[in-house]
Amino acid sequence: MKYDVTVIGAGGGGYPGAFRLAKSGYNVLMADPKGELGGNCLYSGCVPSKTVREMAQLIWRTSRVLKQEIKVNFERIQAHKDFVQETRFKQHKRELSEYNSITFYKGVIKIKDPNHVIVKTEDKEIEAETRYIIIASGSEPFKPQFPGSEYCITSDDLYSYKTPLRKLPQDMVIIGGGYIAIETASIFNILGVKTHLLVRGDRVLRGFEDEIVNTLLPILKLDIIYNAPVLEIKKIKEDEFEVIYSSKDGAKKSIRTNLVLLATGRKPVLPEGIENTGIALDKRGYIVVDNAMRTNLPNVFATGDVNGKAPYFHAAVRMSIAAAYNIMANGSPIDYVDYKSIPVTIYSVPSASYVGIMPSEAKRMGIEIMEATYNMEDEVMAQMYDEREGMLKLIFEKGSLRLIGAWMVGVHSQYLINELGQAVLHGLTAKQLASFADQHPSTNEIIAYAARKVL
Amino acid sequence: MKYDVTVIGAGGGGYPGAFRLAKSGYNVLMADPKGELGGNCLYSGCVPSKTVREMAQLIWRTSRVLKQEIKVNFERIQAHKDFVQETRFKQHKRELSEYNSITFYKGVIKIKDPNHVIVKTEDKEIEAETRYIIIASGSEPFKPQFPGSEYCITSDDLYSYKTPLRKLPQDMVIIGGGYIAIETASIFNILGVKTHLLVRGDRVLRGFEDEIVNTLLPILKLDIIYNAPVLEIKKIKEDEFEVIYSSKDGAKKSIRTNLVLLATGRKPVLPEGIENTGIALDKRGYIVVDNAMRTNLPNVFATGDVNGKAPYFHAAVRMSIAAAYNIMANGSPIDYVDYKSIPVTIYSVPSASYVGIMPSEAKRMGIEIMEATYNMEDEVMAQMYDEREGMLKLIFEKGSLRLIGAWMVGVHSQYLINELGQAVLHGLTAKQLASFADQHPSTNEIIAYAARKVL
Amino acid sequence: MKYDVTVIGAGGGGYPGAFRLAKSGYNVLMADPKGELGGNCLYSGCVPSKTVREMAQLIWRTSRVLKQEIKVNFERIQAHKDFVQETRFKQHKRELSEYNSITFYKGVIKIKDPNHVIVKTEDKEIEAETRYIIIASGSEPFKPQFPGSEYCITSDDLYSYKTPLRKLPQDMVIIGGGYIAIETASIFNILGVKTHLLVRGDRVLRGFEDEIVNTLLPILKLDIIYNAPVLEIKKIKEDEFEVIYSSKDGAKKSIRTNLVLLATGRKPVLPEGIENTGIALDKRGYIVVDNAMRTNLPNVFATGDVNGKAPYFHAAVRMSIAAAYNIMANGSPIDYVDYKSIPVTIYSVPSASYVGIMPSEAKRMGIEIMEATYNMEDEVMAQMYDEREGMLKLIFEKGSLRLIGAWMVGVHSQYLINELGQAVLHGLTAKQLASFADQHPSTNEIIAYAARKVL
Amino acid sequence: MKYDVTVIGAGGGGYPGAFRLAKSGYNVLMADPKGELGGNCLYSGCVPSKTVREMAQLIWRTSRVLKQEIKVNFERIQAHKDFVQETRFKQHKRELSEYNSITFYKGVIKIKDPNHVIVKTEDKEIEAETRYIIIASGSEPFKPQFPGSEYCITSDDLYSYKTPLRKLPQDMVIIGGGYIAIETASIFNILGVKTHLLVRGDRVLRGFEDEIVNTLLPILKLDIIYNAPVLEIKKIKEDEFEVIYSSKDGAKKSIRTNLVLLATGRKPVLPEGIENTGIALDKRGYIVVDNAMRTNLPNVFATGDVNGKAPYFHAAVRMSIAAAYNIMANGSPIDYVDYKSIPVTIYSVPSASYVGIMPSEAKRMGIEIMEATYNMEDEVMAQMYDEREGMLKLIFEKGSLRLIGAWMVGVHSQYLINELGQAVLHGLTAKQLASFADQHPSTNEIIAYAARKVL
Structure with a gap:
């Protein structure tokens, strides 16, 4: 098979560009291991987490302003979250069906060389020739290894489609101080969970302007323990864990809790075979791109989380479309992304x-x-x-x-x-x-x- | 007393300009019969009505999405509305206190001539000389007279600060088809009131683009009776009225209801004495102004509802500030208002x-x-x-x-x-x-x- | 041969788009009967006429301000004009040579069908297949026929590269009142020629705002004879003609002159074969296009004078580039031309x-x-x-x-x-x-x- | 006398603001020692120098392109320059006459205190009270003192209105490497004068981007002697001087020339009395202002060369108007100047x-x-x-x-x-x-x- 463009991943960095190219008659090969469009954002990230957040906020607002007791029904919330995800899966299927020239597989794409790829689905491997490649394979939670780290969940377990997690813990420890950690603590606090953040260093929300952090934190009233690297997690019994960490003065301390969430950042998901292509990575392992989404190979573009430039869904969409335009212009760019003008939000309450x-x-x-x-x-x-x-x-x-x-x-x-x-x-x-x-x-x-x- | 500027009315068309002038050291005389800043919008208009709307939406949303029965407690809603109004009254008092050069009275201002005004308070009359006048006396509900029209309330009765209306009627007839009628019907429907709109002509929301109306109406599912001019209202008993109207085919029809709201438009409130000044009015009775808020008199400006250009609080604020700048420039304008770029919202749900x-x-x-x-x-x-x-x-x-x-x-x-x-x-x-x-x-x-x- | 894009004409509507497409790797076939890039504008239009204009202005300015007698040497002026044209021909050749993927012929292109064209050069015919066509075949002077019209020259004779016209007439009649007529009269007046405009109707510069015309004309002090349709031109002797026209009152009048210039507008040059393609023309014979330069055929675009939208070189360049982008996007437009924001200049002095x-x-x-x-x-x-x-x-x-x-x-x-x-x-x-x-x-x-x- | 605003200096930093204030009815007191509006720019700076430049360019262009010998008649050029200056003096008088509320004196203004000034004319002193002051007293050539420096002229001598300098020297030494030096060398070279620049350091046009300088200099083909501080100038006879300078290797060198121009920068002209006001100066002696033209005193503004921000006429005009607006707003700014977006031109040829x-x-x-x-x-x-x-x-x-x-x-x-x-x-x-x-x-x-x- 011959395609104009192969799009690796069907998240925000992938499908919008695929759609735009298809609109201009390009034959596009696209695959995603989830078999759905929307990427992590929809499958287990921003959409479901913000659905839960909106529900939490509704509860909080209604109970505070209308002075009405609202019972938190987490099963109902998770069911609604699934409903939103399903709605969007269907919507994307409908959109996809409007473009005849896109071939979409549930599976992963291996890069054989810059003009040949292999789609690996559950039951077969398909080799294809391609003029261009857009790598939009995204990112995944980074999970540090330490004794007991296997007991931790990640945000994927909280939010992914049809996740079995349907009951609220009474108490939750969140390891990490990034925006996912802060958001989760804020949301689950509202839902009645007692949360604690264990943060390795002496501040949270690194990369955010100090004055934003200093304005936000006093409002959120989170229980943050700074300078508290986790040493070990012990399972006490079903739904009870002991999280042992080193306190500022060097002493070991511990917290008993019902759930431990690892929110220690994300890392790029690189497509198989990339190591043989000569595509340049930066020292953190992200694919190097310019403002036109070009990698160092003339026919290969990289969009979304995999390039580490602006790891947000809306940024990925913007990049994806820029890549589409620049492929139309054969890599002689006509569209550039201004990374610094992309908004960033911490969806706490x-x-x-x-x-x-x-x-x-x-x-x-x-x-x-x-x-x-x-x-x-x-x-x-x-x-x-x-x-x-x-x-x-x-x-x-x-x-x-x-x-x-x-x-x-x-x-x-x-x-x-x-x-x-x-x-x-x-x-x-x-x-x-x-x-x-x-x-x-x-x-x-x-x-x-x-x-x-x-x- | 001598003032640089007299501001007649302390609503959106009044106080922002007064503040801006005071910031530049101008001595400002301002009066409003409500004795509070914020005008009708805050006292009985957009702020309280939208507070009720937000509460209604919260109830609707929470009950629909979270599948939780929420009891509508209108007393609580009205109390919260009063709280929001109070909060803003205090806020404006604090803001006012930051400007020493503004003298504010509870009262009305009569224009004696373009350079002399009389402030009439509850207990005295104060004459003052003034270099400039900003007329920002606003508008009020227009109440047509017909048999039984005295039984009708207006939106002021629903929303004004400390209004005695604290209980929801079961059924409400709204006379009129403008945006206030539509908003009220939409909001009170959610709160459990059965509403009916009696509209004189064959359409509602005159002045709004057809395709907006045609998109909105099917969603709102209001009970609108077109071509139904009201002939008479009879009081049956306490909280029960019969509204008699003429139907399309000329027959008399009637509805029994618990509350009748007149929402038949608004008319300008002109300051006393204006008739002797030569200030030009248009045929609807509004003060004629240009984009620089100038009337036909060089030292008199008119802002907000009283000029009929864009009867919205945010438009009034913009106009008020333009007037302030143009007074600084002594009527040789440096600021102009682009009326067509001012957004308009119907706050239905x-x-x-x-x-x-x-x-x-x-x-x-x-x-x-x-x-x-x-x-x-x-x-x-x-x-x-x-x-x-x-x-x-x-x-x-x-x-x-x-x-x-x-x-x-x-x-x-x-x-x-x-x-x-x-x-x-x-x-x-x-x-x-x-x-x-x-x-x-x-x-x-x-x-x-x-x-x-x-x- | 197979090409991505065929560009018919190498003027402002043709070569800029061809260059842009070539920059993105498109194979482009382009032909022009002049065998040079730049179109009429460079060959016989705006560039040479404005070179003469600049020289005229230099003479005028220097003699007026510095009070120095400057001898008008028209041979020198025409030689300089040729030099400017040559310089640009060479420049365009150099630019063309930078794009390997453009095949350029001296010749015309006949459209066989929307995907097949025939290049007709001096000595052969080459058939080619093409995915897209840009028609940029330009326009030519419109020459009305009347007794003696064969004695008239057009602006092409004044300005075309290596034109034999190297001597100034003493007296010149210009038939027409468009901007070319006005420019020529203004320029040649300065060069010492006595010019007269014979205008059919009661105004010149139709299509220009009255107040522009009314500001310009008194400055130019041209000899304009209104309501003066030309009936006949008689050759008296070498370089002497009698131009007979009808005056306002119906009487015949005449002027003796040494040169008669027809400046009666322009008409589109349509490529051969267009009549069999179904490409829509408007009632004046121009190709119908939208703001994205699309004709009614999905793979055919028309740019420059041939669409009659804005018959100026700079407009043509803008359109040409828009067509190139929109071809990249396969006719699903990404670039639109705002015709009303294109400046227009009458290059009189x-x-x-x-x-x-x-x-x-x-x-x-x-x-x-x-x-x-x-x-x-x-x-x-x-x-x-x-x-x-x-x-x-x-x-x-x-x-x-x-x-x-x-x-x-x-x-x-x-x-x-x-x-x-x-x-x-x-x-x-x-x-x-x-x-x-x-x-x-x-x-x-x-x-x-x-x-x-x-x- | 009481004035709203006193404007010290009637150049670009002065009169535009005065006019704008007068348009809004402010009473303005303005004085300038030249007795004319337009400042140095018109009296002896950019207008006359650029008039000479345009004449030089006309001569150069006409002779080069039209191959016509043009005799340089410097008397004619200087006469034309005077004519342009006169034309503008009259124009400004006409403009001034349109504002009744401006009182203009030929003279200087001494600041007594921030609310009192003394106008010193030829024959009297007038004390006045003022609410605001705009200091727009400009700058003047900086003349370093060294043996023989008294023989040097400055650009004022070349260009000032009715200057006696009406004959071109054969040879001219220009001391300095700023833009005035470069412009003068370029212009007078064209006029047939042999010019030499003696530059103290190893580059000219300090403050200009290197790549601009490196593009311009090879075109101008000036005779620039770098690292050549002037030690002494000796008068040999009428119109002949010996300029002795130190060469790079430390040896003394000299040039015989007919005219020596000092173009060694400019310095602020501060109004008399400023030292008692507490108005802050920077270390170079310029008045410190912000982007709103405010000095450290609330009612005193400084515009144009005297603040050293952007010593160009067009910058001064912009600043003057900003000061006017900010005075209207009583020093609570409504207009700010973006210094970095002000264009700068070296008017060489x-x-x-x-x-x-x-x-x-x-x-x-x-x-x-x-x-x-x-x-x-x-x-x-x-x-x-x-x-x-x-x-x-x-x-x-x-x-x-x-x-x-x-x-x-x-x-x-x-x-x-x-x-x-x-x-x-x-x-x-x-x-x-x-x-x-x-x-x-x-x-x-x-x-x-x-x-x-x-x-």
Whole structure:
């Protein structure tokens, strides 16, 4: 078989580009071991976890504002999560069916050489010739090995489609301090689970601007134990574990808990055979790409988590489409991805989001800035929900007053960050933001309110 | 007393400009009969009604998705509404206290001549000299007179601060088909009230694009009786009325109900004394202004509902600030309001929003357009809430692909419309929208998804 | 032979797209009867005519400002014109040589069917298969037939490469009132030729906004005879003709002259065989295309003069590149041309330029506008050259203050119109224009000066 | 007398702001020792020098392209220069007369305290009270003292209105290597003067990007002697001087010449009395301001050369207007100047221009860039003038492809830099530049041509 393009993986880095290429008549070979489109994000990542989060928030909000006792029914929540996943699986199948020129397999793709691939399905191997390859094989949880680490679950066990985990533990230890750890702690706290974070170093959310972390953490009121590397996990009995860690002063300490979640980061999933192709990897093992999604091989592109540039579904989609356009132009790029204008959100309750250049980076670069803030205490939707914590910060370049970055902690940050991100990507200024009359009542109003402070 | 600026009314058209002027050291005289800042919007309009709406939506969502029976406690809802209003009254008092140069009275302001005003408070009259006047006296419900019209309430009775109305009627007739009528019916239906709309003509939501109305109405499933002018209302007993109307075929019909709401539009509130100033009114009685908020008198500006340009709180705020800037520049304008880029939302459940130029208007103007749509059925947050009805439409100018308008019916329309409105106001194109990676999961993603359809 | 793309014509609508496709590895077949790249524009149109224009302007300027007698040496001017043409022919050859995948013939291309073409060179016919076709066969002067019309020359005779016309006539009659007629009259007046325009109707420069024409004409001081259709031309002797026309009152009148130029518009050059393809033409005979340069056949595109959309070289280049991108995307467009944002210049001395929506069109569409003007009398470069006639007008949409159009008559209009056109295409506002500090001294300063008038 | 605003100096930093304030009804007191509006720029700087430059270029171009001997008549050139200056003096008088609320004096203004000033005219002293002060007192040539320095002229002597210098020297030594030195050498070379630059260090045009300098210098073919500090100037006889300088190896060398021009930079002109006000100066003696033109005193602003931010007339105009707006807002800024988006031009023949962030600065800041260039050899106007030297470089931010800077050496750089500067200030991208069809033929076309290289 001969294909124009082989797409390895059908997640956010894969299927959007495949669809775009098919729309322009390209023959596309695509395979994914899950047999479904949507990747980890849909199968076990952002979609199911945020469904649970929304349910948690609904419960929390309703019970707090309407003063109504809401019983947490985790089976119901997980069933709803499965329903959302199923809905999207079907939707993607329908979308896929609209493109005749895409051949999709449940299976993995091995790269034989840059123009030949082997699809390995459950029952056969199919060799195919291909003009281009998009590697979009994603990432997977990184699981450090230590005594008892086999007792740990990962977020996949919490959220994957039809996961057997349907009952809430009373107590949960989360190992790690990244955004998945924080989100999970925040969500399960609301659901009534007592959570504890064991963090190796002296801070959480590395890579996030200090002032975001310092705004968010006091609101979340998590039980975080810093400088606490885990030494061993002992199984006490069914659903009871002892997590032994080293405390700051060197002493061994332990926690008894019902569930241990490993949230210690992710690592790239490289396609089989890549080692023989000469495709360059960086020192962390990710595939090296430029802003046009090109690897060092002229006909091979890499999109999504596998290149480590911006490991988020929406970033992957954007990259996937850029790869599609650049394949149309035969690797002489016509589309480039601006990684720094891609928004990032921590889906805790409340959420925290940012986009663009943060104050500390601006300082490092020598960009002089003006800042404008707005307190969520005064924001109308936050008042309606009585969730009045958090803050918005706008970061303008001095002189031009161009919005170069923004962050927000609080209600609806995941929605506002889009209006802000559009502004950052397209170079809008404080004057432009201030001249727009955001809908009242909506949280977005605080964007113009903040912008007006410098004018 | 001598003031730089007199601001008549402390609503959205009033206080933001007063604050901005005070920030630049202007002495401002401001009065409002409510004695509070925020105008009708806060006292009896958008803030309390949307608080009730949010509570209704919470109840609806929680009960539907989590399959939990939620008891509707209207007293609790109204108490929460009062709390939100109080919170904002206090907030505005705090903000006001930050500006020494604003003198605020509970009372009305009579215009003696363009440079002299009289503040009438409960117990005294104060005459003052003023260099500029901003008329921001707002609007009030228009109440047609007919037999029994005295039994009707208006939305003010539903929502005003500390309103005695604390119990839900079983059945409610709403007279009118404007957005307030539609919103109220939608919200109170959810709260368990059986609502009926009596509409004089053969359509509701006049002024809204047909395709928005035609998308929204089937979702709302309201009981709308068209071509049904009300003839008389009879009081049967306490909390029971008979509403008699003329049906399409001319026959008299009637409905028994517990509450009758008049939602038949609004009319401007003109300040006393205006008739002697020569300030020009249009034929509907609104004050004539240009895009710089100037009336025909050089030192008098009119902002907010009183000029009838865009009777929304956020529009009023924008106008108020424009007036402030243009007063600083002594009426030689430095700021102009683009009325057509101000978003409008019907806060039904789900909501409907639009901004910019609608297809029918584009056609009328001779602007060739390309349209791109996205179905809410496929939107991820709608799926999480299982509220999958509605649609997004983007309207691009052909050739330039500039976004000239957009409308949306469905979950979060009131948030998305801001990202869309920024794009419309600042001339962003389909290419620009498509190149932004909206946060996943968030409803805003469908903006880029739709934009990509034309690329 | 099999090609990816066949490009019919190597002018502005042809070679830029061919180059772009070749850059992405497409095999391109291209032919042009001139055997050179650049089309009519370079061979006999804008490049040579504007070279003569620049020389005329140099002479005029130097003699006026420096008060130095400059002898007009037309042979030298024509030799320089040939040199410029040669220089560009060579340049295009060099550029062509950088793309191995383009096969270029001197000859014409006949369309056999949408996937087969025949190249007809001087000595052979080559049949080729092709996936796509770009028709960029251009236009040619339209020559009405009347007694003696065979004595007329066209602008091709004035300007084509190595034209034998090397001597200036003393007197020249120009038949027509389009921009070529006006330019030629203006230029040859400066060179010392006495010119007369015979115009059929009661105005010149149809299609140009009245106020542009009314600003330009008094400056040019041309001898224009309106309502003067030509009846006959008689040859009196070598280099002397009698041009007989009907005057307004119906009487026959005549002019004796040494040269008669027909400047009565242009018509499309359609490729041979097009009649059998089903490609749709409009009623004027131009190929129908959309903003993506697509004809009604999915694999055939038409760019440049042959589609009659915007018969200018720079428009053709833009269209050619759009066609190339859209071919890459297999006719599922990724690039669209905004015809109304393409600048147009009349290269008289002084020149006149416009871009975007003119006041009369705005009125027709119902767009409310604000205008800002600047008089060339006060412009610094105009003062340095002592050519202080003309004016700039900026046309802003009310409210948004977006620049929707601009026109200028005077020194450097052909340069300014680009800064203005960028602003129109990308939706910049008066505030944005006003906040830029255009280089001093440069004519562009008046853009900001004018914009500041509304702020 | 009481004034709203006192403007010290009527140059580019002064009168535009005065006019804007007067337009809004402010009472303005303004004085300038020249008694004319326009400052040094008009009196002895950019306007007259560029008039001479344009004349030189006309002569050069006409003689080269038309092969006509043009006699250089410097008296005529200087007379024309005076005429241009006079024309503008009158124009400014006319403009001034349109504002009743400006009181203008020939004289200097002494600051008594931040609210009191003394106007010193030829025959009297007037004390006035003022709410605000704009210091726009400009700069003057810095004249180092050394034996014989009294024999040197400065550019003021060359260009000031009615200067007695009306004859060209045969030979001229220019001391200095800044842009005034380079411009003067280039212009006077064309006029037939043999010029020599004596430069203290090992490079000229400090502060300009190396690659601009390295592109420009080989074209200008100036006689530059590096590492040559001047030790002494001896007058040999009328119009003959010996300039003694130290050569690189330490030996004394000398040049005989007819005129010695000191072009060793400029220094601020501070208003009398400033030392008692507490207005902060930087270590070079310039007044410290922020992007809103505010000094450390709340009611005092400083614009133009006197703050050393961007010592160019067009920058001064922009600053002056920003100061006016910010005074209207009582020092609570509503307008900010983006210094880095102000274009800079060296008006040599050919000229060189740049705007925004240069590659070396981008590197220093850690901004990754993509560059695109276009050679003037292939530019059509350069070919028409046969002045085909130079180059355009566009500097894009990677990813976003936003134009962050641009430079150009060659024909019309002073006009192109405006289209480029607008793009830099307003954040336009390569895609946006590439989608505009710049007018053909015009030099601006190369902007889109270059931008298309990355797409």
